Amino acid sequence: MSATADERAIRKVVISALVGATIEWYDFFLYGVVAGIVFNKLYFPGSDPVVSTLLAYATFAVGFVTRPLGGVIFGHFGDRIGRKAMLIITLMIMGVATFLIGLVPTYAQIGIAAPLLLLILRIAQGIGLGGEWGGAVLMAYEYAPKEKRGFYASLPQIGLAIGLCMASGVVALLSSVLNEEQFMSWGWRIAFLLSGAMVIVGMYIRLHVKETPEFTAIKQRNAEARIPFMDMIRRYPGNVLKGMGARYIDGVFFNIFGVFSINYLTSTLKISRTDALLGVMAAAVVMCFTIPIFGRLSDKVGRTKVYMWGSLITAIAAFPGFWLMTHSGGNMFLIWMAIIVPFGIFYASVYGPEAALFCDLFDAKVRYTGISFVYQFSGIFASGITPIIATALLKSGGGEPWQICMYVLFAGVVSAVCAWMIGRAGDNTDSVQQAELRARA
Numbered sequence: 555m556s557a558t559a560d561e562r563a564i565r566k567v568v569i570s571a572l573v574g575a576t577i578e579w580y581d582f583f584l585y586g587v588v589a590g591i592v593f594n595k596l597y598f599p600g601s602d603p604v605v606s607t608l609l610a611y612a613t614f615a616v617g618f619v620t621r622p623l624g625g626v627i628f629g630h631f632g633d634r635i636g637r638k639a640m641l642i643i644t645l646m647i648m649g650v651a652t653f654l655i656g657l658v659p660t661y662a663q664i665g666i667a668a669p670l671l672l673l674i675l676r677i678a679q680g681i682g683l684g685g686e687w688g689g690a691v692l693m694a695y696e697y698a699p700k701e702k703r704g705f706y707a708s709l710p711q712i713g714l715a716i717g718l719c720m721a722s723g724v725v726a727l728l729s730s731v732l733n734e735e736q737f738m739s740w741g742w743r744i745a746f747l748l749s750g751a752m753v754i755v756g757m758y759i760r761l762h763v764k765e766t767p768e769f770t771a772i773k774q775r776n777a778e779a780r781i782p783f784m785d786m787i788r789r790y791p792g793n794v795l796k797g798m799g800a801r802y803i804d805g806v807f808f809n810i811f812g813v814f815s816i817n818y819l820t821s822t823l824k825i826s827r828t829d830a831l832l833g834v835m836a837a838a839v840v841m842c843f844t845i846p847i848f849g850r851l852s853d854k855v856g857r858t859k860v861y862m863w864g865s866l867i868t869a870i871a872a873f874p875g876f877w878l879m880t881h882s883g884g885n886m887f888l889i890w891m892a893i894i895v896p897f898g899i900f901y902a903s904v905y906g907p908e909a910a911l912f913c914d915l916f917d918a919k920v921r922y923t924g925i926s927f928v929y930q931f932s933g934i935f936a937s938g939i940t941p942i943i944a945t946a947l948l949k950s951g952g953g954e955p956w957q958i959c960m961y962v963l964f965a966g967v968v969s970a971v972c973a974w975m976i977g978r979a980g981d982n983t984d985s986v987q988q989a990e991l992r993a994r995a
Contacts, residue, residue, distance in 0.1 A: 563764070567697045568709045570763045571690040574645050575713025576720070577756045578686045581652035581749050582617065582679055583812065584721040589613070590817035590941070591827055592742045596660040597669045603821075611941040613673050617680035618930075618938025624684020625926030626783055632689055632922035633782040636765050636773070637696075640922075641689045645760060648682035649753030651675045656746030688926030691909035696766035696918065704857060707910040708849025712842050714905065718812055719838035724748065726831035768918040782923040786916065790924060792979070793915040797928035799972030800911070803865045804904050805936025806965040810872065810958065811837070811897040814944040815879075822953055823879065825889065833890040840898030841905075848906030857911040858977030862970045864903030869966020871896035876955040904969070911976070936965070 594603070594610035624644070632640040655675050661668045690710040698706035724745045732741040765773075772778055779785040786794065812834055819830040852860045878892035909925075916924035947957040 564694075564697045564706065567693050567763050567766075568706060570759050571641075571693045571710040572713050572716075573759050574641060574686065574756045575690045575710045576716040577645065577713075577749070577752045578648050578683050578690075579714045579717025580720045580752070581648050581717075582683050583718050584652065584725070584745055584749075585617065585655065585676065585679065586809070586813040586941070587721050587725050587816060587831070588742055588745070590813075591820065592738065593672065596662075596738065597658075597672055598661070608942055608945055609669075611945065613669070613676050615934075615938035615942060616673060617676045617683070618933045620677045620680030621684035621930035621933055622927060624681035624686075625688060625930035626684075626923065627681070628685025629688060629923030629926040630782050632685070632692075632926075633769075633920055634778050637689050637693055637769055637922060638760070638763060638765050640685055641693070642757065642760050644682045644684075644686040644689065645753060645756050646682075647678055648686065649749050649756075651678035651682065652746055652749040653753075656743040656749075684926065684930045687929055688922050692913065692922055692925065693763070693766055695910060695913045696768040696921075702850075702853055703913070704852035704907055704910040705846060705850040707913060708846050708852075708906045711845050711849070711905055711909055714808075715838045715841035715845060719835050719842075721745070722816075722831045722835040722838065726828045726835060729828045729831065772918055777919065779919045782920045783927070786920040786924045786927065790916055790920070793976075794924070794928055796972045796976050796979075797912050797915055797924075798932035800861060800865075800969050800976065801908070801929060801932040802936045802965045802972075803869055803962075803969035804901075804908060805933050805938075806940050806962055807868055807872070807897075807901055807904070809937050809940035810944055810962060811875070811893060811901070814941045814958075815893060817941075817945070818948065818955065819879065819889065822948070823882075823884075823889075825884070825886075829886055829889070833886075833893040834897070836890055837894045837898035840894055841902050844899050844902035845906040848903045849910065852907035852910060856977070857907045857914065858973050860907050861904060861911055862973035862977070864900070864907075865966045865969035865973060868896065868900040868904055869963045869969075871900045872959045872962040873956075876959055880955065911973075915976070 589610040593613070598609040628640045628644055652675075655672065658671045658675070659668055690713070691707050694710050695703050695707040725742065728741045728744060729737055816827075816830045816834060819825040819833075820827050848860060848864065875892045875896040878888055882888040882892070912925040912928050913921060915928070943961060944958050947961060948955060951957040
């Protein structure tokens with residue numbers, strides 16, 4: 555295959571991964587954006603608004619708890635059957651679940667069945683995304699030249715930023731054009747129903763890409779792992795633990811600034827929902843450009859080095875970010891800067907190189923299972939429970955966010971230490987390549 559053909563194939567795969575990832579993240583984070591402003595009132599009504607918000611965030615957390623299950627299931631078949639087939643299935647699961655959330659009646663209409671239906675669909679979302687993320691970044695990583703894998707694997711990561719931007723933007727638009735009664739009655743549902751149309755587009759694109767060369771070679775040799783999960787645990791136990799620790803700051807920081815901050819700004823600082831959502835949306839737009847910058851930087855200076863320093867700087871940025879929000883006096887420019895700089899710029903230093911960092915930890919026989927398990931299992935404590943912890947810490951701090959910032963700093967230190975340990979263990983790419991050679995022998 556010529557260089558031009560190779561570039562064309564890589565471009566097609568990256569576009570496919572990016573579009574699918576965007577749709578999946580839009581679906582997943584739309585729930586998080588709406589949880590603290592709609593679901594807490596319509597599906598978990600109660601006399602204490604803090605309790606109802608905690609219950610709404612609990613169903614948000616369930617999606618993270620079920621993601622490891624999706625990661626193991628689709629990772630297993632992705633390492634046994636192929637990456638492409640699993641990506642088509644996960645996109646369908648996620649899209650249908652999100653579309654149906656937009657149709658669920660409220661608590662006032664059907665009682666306890668309403669939150670139960672919401673819970674079931676949230677579980678389906680979690681299972682779908684559990685298999686989606688690993689497959690999307692893996693397609694780009696395994697197609698890319700080895701010296702550019704950090705850059706190419708970071709491109710599907712932009713799907714998170716675009717998905718969040720779309721989720722925040724759609725809700726902000728609906729909030730601005732509809733009055734409160736219209737938005738709470740039916741307006742928010744439009745955001746979920748839009749997922750159906752997006753899935754059709756994503757499915758068309760994904761049906762027209764080929765399997766990755768690395769996995770195709772494994773299939774041709776009949777060298778697939780019989781039980782990829784057990785093979786991963788047997789051969790890479792240390793990499794699994796270090797990878798999960800490195801993931802900590804990613805999940806915590808994203809959910810503090812991308813999910814919890816919306817509730818903090820609207821409920822504590824009394825900022826309008828539209829203004830709060832626009833701040834998060836602006837940060838997501840900036841992130842679309844900064845993620846590939848840090849992905850490319852990881853190819854040049856090393857992934858563990860970028861990730862380690864990125865973890866520390868990102869965590870420390872929470873302090874000036876929340877200080878600026880709290881002392882902004884309602885100045886929207888200051889509030890937006892307090893979100894855009896830490897979230898749109900510093901956070902990308904972690905999220906950009908993360909995909910390739912995790913892919914480097916495993917060989918192709920168990921890579922889908924490995925990166926999915928590391929990313930999704932760690933998401934339970936790194937992502938899923940973070941809005942609950944933040945809400946509780948805000949209450950215990952009397953409405954002041956400094957305990958939340960200390961929690962973010964703790965997560966950053968844990969991730970930096972784990973990234974340092976990964977780097978200290980040697981060049982992961984070399985060690986994995988050696989494992990692949992041994993497996994072929």
